[in-house]
Amino acid sequence: xxxxxxxxxxxxDGPVIDVRGLTKRYQNVTAVDxxxxxxxxxxxxxxxxGNGAGKTTTLSMLLGLLIPTAGRIQIFGEDMLRHxxxxxxxxxxxSPYVDLPHRLTVRENLNVFARLYSLRRPAExxxxxxxxxxxxxxxxxxxxxxxxxxxxxxxxxKALLNRPELLLLDEPTASLDPDTADWVRSxxxxxxxETNASILLASHNMAEVERLAADVLMMKAGRIVDRGAPAELxxxxxxxxxxxxxxxxxxxxxxxxxxxx
Amino acid sequence: xxDAANSPDAAAHAPGFALSDRMSRIGAxxxxxxxxxxxxxxxxxxxxxxxxxxxxxxxxxxTFLATQSSWVLRAGGLLIGAVxxxxxxxxxxxxxxxxxxxxMWSRNFANLFVAPLRPAEYGVxxxxxxxxxxxxxxxxxxxxxxxxxxxxxFAMGLPLVAxxxxxxxxxxxxxxLISGMLIRFGLAAESFAxxxxxxxxxTCGVYYPVATLPxxxxxxxxxxxxxxxxxxxxxxxxxxxxxxxxxxxxxxxNLVYIALGLAVFLIAFNxxxxxxxxxxxxE
Numbered sequence: 001x002x003x004x005x006x007x008x009x010x011x012x013d014g015p016v017i018d019v020r021g022l023t024k025r026y027q028n029v030t031a032v033d034x035x036x037x038x039x040x041x042x043x044x045x046x047x048x049x050g051n052g053a054g055k056t057t058t059l060s061m062l063l064g065l066l067i068p069t070a071g072r073i074q075i076f077g078e079d080m081l082r083h084x085x086x087x088x089x090x091x092x093x094x095s096p097y098v099d100l101p102h103r104l105t106v107r108e109n110l111n112v113f114a115r116l117y118s119l120r121r122p123a124e125x126x127x128x129x130x131x132x133x134x135x136x137x138x139x140x141x142x143x144x145x146x147x148x149x150x151x152x153x154x155x156x157x158k159a160l161l162n163r164p165e166l167l168l169l170d171e172p173t174a175s176l177d178p179d180t181a182d183w184v185r186s187x188x189x190x191x192x193x194e195t196n197a198s199i200l201l202a203s204h205n206m207a208e209v210e211r212l213a214a215d216v217l218m219m220k221a222g223r224i225v226d227r228g229a230p231a232e233l234x235x236x237x238x239x240x241x242x243x244x245x246x247x248x249x250x251x252x253x254x255x256x257x258x259x260x261x
Numbered sequence: 262x263x264d265a266a267n268s269p270d271a272a273a274h275a276p277g278f279a280l281s282d283r284m285s286r287i288g289a290x291x292x293x294x295x296x297x298x299x300x301x302x303x304x305x306x307x308x309x310x311x312x313x314x315x316x317x318x319x320x321x322x323x324t325f326l327a328t329q330s331s332w333v334l335r336a337g338g339l340l341i342g343a344v345x346x347x348x349x350x351x352x353x354x355x356x357x358x359x360x361x362x363x364x365m366w367s368r369n370f371a372n373l374f375v376a377p378l379r380p381a382e383y384g385v386x387x388x389x390x391x392x393x394x395x396x397x398x399x400x401x402x403x404x405x406x407x408x409x410x411x412x413x414x415f416a417m418g419l420p421l422v423a424x425x426x427x428x429x430x431x432x433x434x435x436x437x438l439i440s441g442m443l444i445r446f447g448l449a450a451e452s453f454a455x456x457x458x459x460x461x462x463x464t465c466g467v468y469y470p471v472a473t474l475p476x477x478x479x480x481x482x483x484x485x486x487x488x489x490x491x492x493x494x495x496x497x498x499x500x501x502x503x504x505x506x507x508x509x510x511x512x513x514x515n516l517v518y519i520a521l522g523l524a525v526f527l528i529a530f531n532x533x534x535x536x537x538x539x540x541x542x543x544e
Binding site for chain 1: 277278281282285286288289290292293296297300301363364367368369370371372373374375376377378379531534535536537539540
């Protein structure tokens with residue numbers, strides 16, 4: 001897969017993402033509450049939590065779409081609040097809640113974003129991604145006429161146009177059938193492995209997180225309530241699956257270690 | 262394929278800061294709206310429709326009044342020239358806000374602003390789009406007025422370029438103010454985007470001299486840059502004098518309003534970022 005090769009091997013000392021005391025308040029509602037975490041390079045990390053846990057709010061602050069009430073975000077060692085434009089060319093993002101313009105064809109949309117990321121040969125890169133994501137026959141079709149699964153694949157291709165060193169994904173396999181979802185997960189695994197890119201994904205798809213993530217940040221009510229590799233979390237809670245752990249946390253069941261005391 | 266050749270400046274040492282990168286991003290936004298126009302002839306027709314209709318109506322009014330009024334008779338096409346220049350202003354403002362509305366309708370804001378597109382580059386692209394849309398809107402009407410009413414606005418010569426520039430600047434200032442409101446209040450402010458520019462119509466003396474207005478309204482009128490254009494146009498058409506004093510004042514006022522519009526836009530943009538509204542720009 002030639003297009004997966006990194007344009008230049010990222011040289012990063014320390015974590016790719018370093019968040020300290022991140023807080024977002026809307027009047028009386030605290031959406032994200034004093035979050036601190038670091039994401040190392042070349043690793044897939046997951047934000048796992050139920051609806052309203054603060055996953056999307058956290059991603060939005062990391063992207064600079066949302067200004068935090070308090071806290072510090074460093075990406076690639078740069079202060080995201082002060083030097084956002086030094087960082088943005090090196091990352092990308094995809095979310096099922098953000099659309100590409102429906103009236104433009106798939107090729108036109110990708111061409112616009114290729115130029116926004118200053119690609120030198122946009123047509124070649126678009127062709128590569130269309131082949132990899134198997135939507136070459138759809139390039140001339142209006143984006144609004146695609147099925148939701150096809151839209152998700154095109155949105156992922158858009159997110160990979162600039163070969164990001166950091167990929168932020170909100171529910172990357174939402175709306176995909178199991179076969180395509182499995183293919184996308186394999187692709188993301190390969191992408192992270194072969195390019196040494198970091199991926200931070202927000203999801204409540206347990207199977208996805210269990211398969212992809214080396215590290216899981218369990219979120220509830222805007223806070224990180226637990227953290228670890230999927231196997232560690234499962235063992236710590238004495239459960240068989242990550243879903244059981246999720247339910248324990250979501251339903252405020254006591255941590256097994258605490259219960260034993 | 263050489264990956265290095267195809268890599269974005271993201272992978273280079275100075276990501277996204279070169280002039281070529283800035284031009285690429287501005288070009289991307291122009292291209293995005295060119296694609297929209299290319300995909301829908303009805304949208305292009307819509308740009309021309311109202312200016313054509315206005316020109317025809319005012320053309321016949323002008324023809325009628327020329328038989329009744331020596332003032333109109335003295336300068337053939339006075340009202341047609343006025344309506345064409347008025348449409349430059351309206352299309353200039355619409356051109357800017359329509360481009361922003363397209364992003365809101367398509368819920369594309371988040372994609373745009375996680376790309377390295379800076380607000381200033383976006384603003385330059387919007388200004389470019391406003392020029393393109395105003396030309397598409399007004400030039401066909403101006404051309405049609407020649408065979409239909411034997412009036413060519415192009416006969417004004419260089420003053421026409423100056424009038425066009427001043428009106429475009431006002432369109433940008435209004436466009437920036439309204440764009441700020443759209444970003445801050447979302448599509449709830451959409452009707453404001455279409456209606457607000459018409460507040461200027463009765464005040465800035467499009468079809469009649471400012472002296473016609475009551476005193477207090479004249480004071481307001483002289484704070485509006487288009488007033489200087491329409492007074493200047495009448496001076497060219499009736500007295501055959503191009504008044505640079507009017508032009509300079511119009512430009513100076515525009516600079517103040519553009520600075521104000523830019524400040525409002527940037528404040529609204531940052532407020533929208535603080536409130537998470539860039540993610541929720543749809544209905």
